[in-house]
Amino acid sequence: MITAQAIRFSNDVAAMRAFCETLGLVATVTSDDWAVMHSDQGDLLLHGTRTATPGHVAGQTDLTFEVDDLMPYAEEFGGLPVDEAYGRSLLVTDPLGLELTLNEAQYDFYGYATHDVTPDPAISVCPVRFTDPAGPYADFLRRLGLRPEGGDDSFASFAADRGSVGLHVARPGEFEQYVLGSGAAVHLTFGSTGDPQELADRLRSAGHEVRVDTSFGTMLEIRDPDGWLVQVHSG
Known part of the structure; x- marks a missing residue:
């Protein structure tokens, strides 16, 4: 798994x-x-x-x-x-x-606290790597055991047993506000099957800046506590 x-x-x-x-x-x-x-x-x-x-x-x-x-x-x-x-x-x-x-x-949690809790079933973690979605990275994810879920020339999603990874075409300078660091950097994004307006209201009530974009479906863009923009995609 x-x-x-x-x-x-x-x-x-x-x-x-x-x-x-x-x-x-x-x-x-x-x-x-x-x-x-x-x-x-x-x-x-x-x-x-x-x-x-x-x-x-x-x-x-x-x-x-x-x-x-x-x-x-x-x-x-x-x-x-x-x-x-x-x-x-x-x-x-x-x-x-x-x-x-x-x-x-x-399996050994010595030194760590464990918590028996259940997440909201509507939310998922969907990291996005900026690279050619039809290039070598797609084959790399397949070798890891992920399965292609479809996409187009700009974006493709690959499903793990739990969670998914998105590959988004990289255009110079376009996504610098989303990624940082010299490692296998990803944009932190989430998926949600819940009510986007309810989630936006909940985030605003907690003091977070939220922008709602309906250009392609409904997306929430939020400034996280580290000062970076993260997205929640509905659907």
């Missing part, structure tokens, strides 16, 4: 956690400067910059995945799993020459 995830580095994990909870995600695993935010489909990992590897900055969001067993992926992509404080991980080089992390599902 493979779950699509994004990891957000933040100066204020507590504020980002509260923001995600307003969206409908729930924290299933927490510790100081860390939270696993679970949605109905896909996860968002929150990592404080204070305890992150040097070079990670607030607002940086990278693509990552969780798998049940790393060994098939080590055989497919090369490399050896390493033991981290949170379990085993494997670094994989993507078609753009950048490293992303595959994490093995965590």
Whole structure:
């Protein structure tokens, strides 16, 4: 089983956690400067910059995945799993020459608090990587076990067992306000099958700036606590 995830580095994990909870995600695993935010489909990992590897900055969001067993992926992509404080991980080089992390599902929660909570079934995590949706990255996601869900020349979606990853054509300078960092950077986006106006009202009541765009369906664009624009797409 493979779950699509994004990891957000933040100066204020507590504020980002509260923001995600307003969206409908729930924290299933927490510790100081860390939270696993679970949605109905896909996860968002929150990592404080204070305890992150040097070079990670607030607002940086990278693509990552969780798998049940790393060994098939080590055989497919090369490399050896390493033991981290949170379990085993494997670094994989993507078609753009950048490293992303595959994490093995965590079974030993020593040092972490776990929470038996259920997310809003309407919300999902959908990280978007800016690259040619018909290029080598599509084949890379297939090798990981994701399945194409359709799209066009500009955008294609690939489904994991839990969650999905979007590939959006990259145009110079067009998406710089959405991504940050030198790793496998993604734009943090969400999907929602709920009432977009109700969600917009809920976010505004919590003090967040929300813009509603109806150019292509209904999309909410929100300034998150790290100061970056995230989107929620309805449908």
